[in-house]
Amino acid sequence: MPEVSAGPSHRIIVVGGGAAGLELATALGNGPGKRGLAAITLIEKTRTHLWKPLLHSVAAGSMDPDEHELNYLAQAHWHHFRFRFGEMTGLDRAERLVRVAATKDEEGREITPSRAFPYDTLVIAVGSVTNDFGTKGVAAHAIPLETAEQAARFNRRLVNACIRAHAQPGPVRPGQLHVAIIGAGATGTELAAELYQSVREVIAYGLDRVDPKRDVRIVLIEAAERILPALPARISEATGKLLADLGVEVRTGARVAEVTAEGVRLTNGDFIQSELVVWAAGVKAPDTLAKLDGLETNRLNQLVVLPTLQTTRDESIFAIGDCAALPWRGHAGDVPPRAQAAHQEASHLARQLPRRIAGAPLQPFEYRDFGSLVSLGKYTTVGNLMGSLLGKGFFIEGVIARLMYRSLYKMHERALYGTAATLATTLGRGLTRRPHPLVKLH
Numbered sequence: 001m002p003e004v005s006a007g008p009s010h011r012i013i014v015v016g017g018g019a020a021g022l023e024l025a026t027a028l029g030n031g032p033g034k035r036g037l038a039a040i041t042l043i044e045k046t047r048t049h050l051w052k053p054l055l056h057s058v059a060a061g062s063m064d065p066d067e068h069e070l071n072y073l074a075q076a077h078w079h080h081f082r083f084r085f086g087e088m089t090g091l092d093r094a095e096r097l098v099r100v101a102a103t104k105d106e107e108g109r110e111i112t113p114s115r116a117f118p119y120d121t122l123v124i125a126v127g128s129v130t131n132d133f134g135t136k137g138v139a140a141h142a143i144p145l146e147t148a149e150q151a152a153r154f155n156r157r158l159v160n161a162c163i164r165a166h167a168q169p170g171p172v173r174p175g176q177l178h179v180a181i182i183g184a185g186a187t188g189t190e191l192a193a194e195l196y197q198s199v200r201e202v203i204a205y206g207l208d209r210v211d212p213k214r215d216v217r218i219v220l221i222e223a224a225e226r227i228l229p230a231l232p233a234r235i236s237e238a239t240g241k242l243l244a245d246l247g248v249e250v251r252t253g254a255r256v257a258e259v260t261a262e263g264v265r266l267t268n269g270d271f272i273q274s275e276l277v278v279w280a281a282g283v284k285a286p287d288t289l290a291k292l293d294g295l296e297t298n299r300l301n302q303l304v305v306l307p308t309l310q311t312t313r314d315e316s317i318f319a320i321g322d323c324a325a326l327p328w329r330g331h332a333g334d335v336p337p338r339a340q341a342a343h344q345e346a347s348h349l350a351r352q353l354p355r356r357i358a359g360a361p362l363q364p365f366e367y368r369d370f371g372s373l374v375s376l377g378k379y380t381t382v383g384n385l386m387g388s389l390l391g392k393g394f395f396i397e398g399v400i401a402r403l404m405y406r407s408l409y410k411m412h413e414r415a416l417y418g419t420a421a422t423l424a425t426t427l428g429r430g431l432t433r434r435p436h437p438l439v440k441l442h
Contacts, residue, residue, distance in 0.1 A: 006064035015043035020321035021125030027350035029081035058151035130324035131282035137259035142279035175273025183281030184222035193376035213254035268355035307364035320345035
């Protein structure tokens with residue numbers, strides 16, 4: 001039976017609590033939700049939110065996720081929307097129902113039953129998942145970085161590997177403390193740089209039987225001819241030079257044939273021994289989207305949308321963020337799956353959905369590319385900013401680039417908390433920080 005609720009006649013459901021979905025639900029709750037013009041509901045399969053670009057820092061242990069996670073139930077209470085726990089499994093467009101699977105706890109006991117939620121406007125913002133391209137052994141032996149739980153799992157395995165190597169009676173085995181990162185996009189590249197330092201910091205806490213120079217090896221594997229292939233060549237070159245200076249081994253033009261418990265086999269026959277393997281080589285939208293009652297999808301399962309962000313076959317359903325395929329006007333492909341795109345799309349829909357409620361025509365979305373930034377931990381940040389006056393990009397690095405990178409996260413926090421609360425939270429983290437190790441050790 002569908003869940004029925006009293007209140008405003010127009011029901012807006014947002015499925016997915018990532019950067020785009022949570023920002024949108026918060027803005028709508030503070031707007032038409034607070035004014036009683038619409039009932040806003042966010043459906044999400046996890047309990048807490050963590051900004052996805054931070055996951056590599058969680059995996060490296062250089063950031064404690066507890067300081068940055070946001071509870072959906074609390075956010076809903078504070079910002080006039082409802083949170084419903086569960087994963088979308090299907091859609092009935094004729095009846096305008098979103099179907100959600102039952103949830104269970106660690107012991108297998110049911111928390112919530114399978115349910116159906118009625119909507120007048122539906123926004124799908126379920127993000128992306130790892131695309132392993134059917135590569136043998138990835139599911140069994142590689143860790144993706146899609147969620148905070150996966151990032152924390154990798155960090156625990158990393159710390160355990162260091163402690164194990166120190167405590168074992170014999171010397172460190174070949175490959176025992178090697179990490180293979182498959183995919184040299186932003187996530188893989190940033191992780192490689194942060195791991196170089198964090199592994200050494202873990203070892204420095206008394207694990208003196210391990211020699212980081214001799215025993216630790218980080219290999220970054222990329223199928224394209226250069227790292228960061230989606231970004232300008234100058235960013236790729238600057239990043240590659242830094243990684244080389246750190247001692248990170250970079251293998252470009254290298255395709256993975258198989259991942260095993262002992263390491264990674266390439267299509268050219270080379271075998272890279274590694275105890276830990278991270279798969280960051282590709283993304284796609286969840287498979288569920290390809291089965292959503294006839295909605296149009298592309299080969300990556302993304303929902304194809306119009307310039308208004310409405311799906312091509314149903315004007316009452318919108319898609320934003322990584323799960324949406326929107327042609328980028330003036331460019332050959334679609335709007336790229338970046339945090340800035342998700343933020344812009346959420347902000348746009350927050351202005352347009354009240355117009356839909358009022359029966360006014362919707363305005364098209366226009367993506368503005370502000371450039372790209374890559375954070376390499378404590379070492380540097382590099383990127384390019386798009387000059388709105390000059391019509392072209394210019395290269396930046398160092399302190400200015402690092403501040404710009406951090407400002408992206410502050411924009412996300414501001415959309416969720418407001419300006420005053422973001423400033424207070426940032427100041428509070430600095431003032432109340434207790435003595436702690438430089439990396440997460442548990």
